[in-house]
Amino acid sequence: MLFEYSVVTLTRRELLKTFLGAPLALAACERSAPRAFPEGEIVGANWQLGHVLREGRTFEVAADKWQRVRVAIVGAGVAGLAAAWQLKRKGMNDFVVLELEKEAGGTSRSGEGSPVGYPWGAHYLPVPFRENTELIELLDEMSLAEGRSGEGDLIIKEQYLCREPEERVFFKGRWYPGLYLHVGESEADKRELAAFEEKMNAWVNWRDSRGRRAFVVPAALGSDDAEVAELDRISFGEWLRREGFTSERLFWYCDYACRDDYGLKLEETSAWAGLFYFCSRVRKSGEESQPFITFPEGNGRFVRHMAERVRENLRPSHAVVSIVPGDGGAEVICLADGELRGFRCDKVIFASPVFTAPFVIRGFSEDRPFDASAFHSNSWFVANLHMKDRPRPRFARDFPLAWDNVLYESPSLGYVNATHQKGIDYGPAVWTYYYPMCHEADGRTKLFNYDWRELAEVALTDIGRAHPEIRELTTRIDIMRWGHAMISPRTGFIWGGERQKATQPYRNIHFAHTDLSGIALFEEAFFHGLRAAAEVSRM
Structure with a gap:
């Protein structure tokens, strides 16, 4: 990165308000100051x-x-x-x-760590379509494939596919299955979700005059038809409103998708990119997206x-x-x-x-x-928490620990459980926490103004909303600051x-x-x- 940074000092409340919002900052600071604090350091990229x-x-x-x-x-x-x-x-x-x-x-x-390795960034690969032959050759070379289906689709060995449960979301003190929050949804919410899925199915089925899909991976194989390219002129949020959607839950779901894959908010993301997220990895309308290949690292x-x-x-x-x-x-x-x-x-x-x-x-x-200045990138920080044990469920009916664990009311993306794929369900664990700096103007400069302890405080406090004992369980927390983490499809x-x-x-x-x-x-x-x-x- 090509900028100078100087460290600033904030109170704990100011820090938490900046990253996690005023309500959580106030609640966290009303409690007594936390005594336990793990070891750790800033690692990674050479920005000097x-x-x-x-x-x-x-x-x-x-x-x-x-x-x-x-x-x-x-x-x-x-x-x-x-x-x-x-x-x-x-x-x-x-x-x-x-x-x-x-x-x-x-x-x-x-x-590398114990009991497993862990990611510092990207952590999965969807099973490629059969047309993506060279990527499939890599997977074959790595001995990940079991064979081919009757239609010629790649079959990945079960141990390399993301283990269930895959996702859960934390909302108002409880864990629920999946990413879309169904608990408490209204009939209007249900209708809008169904209508949104119909729109996505229509785009999955769409073909141009040359038979090309609107959205496919890699993107270069998709259509450049005017109807597709026009989507880039508006934001994903504007597209949702033009299509008549108003459901707060649906907007959150789409905003999460943009933050997750692009490090951008809904209103910053191109509608083309928003639809790409939901359509490019679905083979046929009505089917699920391609399953994920993943490893602890x-x-x-x-x-x-x-x-x-x-x-x-x-x-x-x-x-x-x-x-x-x-x-x-x-x-x-x-x-x-x-x-x-x-x-x-x-x-x-x-x-x-x-x-x-x-x-x-x-x-x-x-x-x-x-x-080259047209290529804007965004900033993230990633924290790996090394834990001597994992938190106990707060309620017997809570949905259990998953691979991807999302905090509905947080600007972060939550955490990925690196030990999940190995079937290690008890004892020490490594959790990888992701925070995209898309909620702050000039997020890159601000990210590098904070030191290790301040960013560790953000991660621990944020995860602590779901797991109050996280500080006592975490023995080490290392942090990587990605100044130019990924391209921004604005x-x-x-x-x-x-x-x-x-x-x-x-x-x-x-x-x-x-x-x-x-x-x-x-x-x-x-x-x-x-x-x-x-x-x-x-x-």
Whole structure:
């Protein structure tokens, strides 16, 4: 990230009011100050590099620090790893993958702990449709598949599919099944939910003149018909109102979907993206969405597999500070182990967030192929709570602990139980708490103004509304601040034109990132990595 931050000091009440709202802050502070507080630290992303990039320095690499390779891949997130994985499969080995951090994976990285590993970001992958052949090849390579159905659909081994119960929601002191809150719903709420589902089914069935779906994963295979593109002109909230919906529960449900997948509120999210969330992973109208493949460590399992396949090509802790494109190739300069190193290559796959391109690629701003400032990202913080035991149910009739546990009255997304998939239902656990900074103006700057203890206080207080004993049970809480966690599909961005321009090569540089889809999904990053690999393979 390319900004300066300074830590501010707030009272506990001010802090909780900022993140969780005045009512909870008041209630929490009326109780005696909590005595138990676990250990922990801020971990993860190296944001200090932004200062170096922002200064626009020139870099001189010693003659003996240059290396010649055919392809340099900048970034070892899912897109960069997918590109490397594909090049290796196609028999090309003359490439390097340059990664800023000590570990590959980007927002799909994971941590190791006891009794299980845990995610630091993305934590599931829906079973792909049979048409997504290359992603299925990855899953086959990982031995996750059991076979194919009579129609040719992929069958995943049961132990890798999300275990029941999958979801629950906490509302006014009780836990209920699912994400949509049915308890206490009115007849009008029921009618609106049914009408909403009918609208979604209609879009699932929709096809353009070429037989393409309106919404599908990867998004590049979907329709660009005017009827579909027009949805990007309004917000998802406006679309709901135009369709006559007024149910508070339905609006909450759709707002949660936007916060969950996009880190945006309902009124900020493109209607195209809102409908994509509900329609893109449903094979036929009336069917459920594709089941989830998940592991305790989330998508870190996929990252580790691809990284292992290209281990000899992977260069962690190599911060790319300059790319100088030329007529016959490009020069890529890195900071590694306190010294400058250079790679002369024929092609570059730029698999880093698109907004960084003007800061790294020399000459980009003077002859820009697209407007990188149009690519807005959002900020999150993720907390992993290591617990010596899990809370006991407060009421015998409460719905039991699930994989995904949502707090209805919270601006957070709640927590994922990393131990759930292993069937470990008693004893120590790891819970992963997610908080998107979409409720605050200038959320990125504010996020980096808070230190570890303040963010840990937010997570513990928020979870404490459902589990009052959480502080006594938590032995450690580590936090990762994602300044640019994911691309924001705001109104007008998906079909605004800049995203489409960025998929085109620029002076021997090929862009590959989930940003290019406008939605931050594993499948989208994987698709763009493979697309870029195919482009450079044809050179």
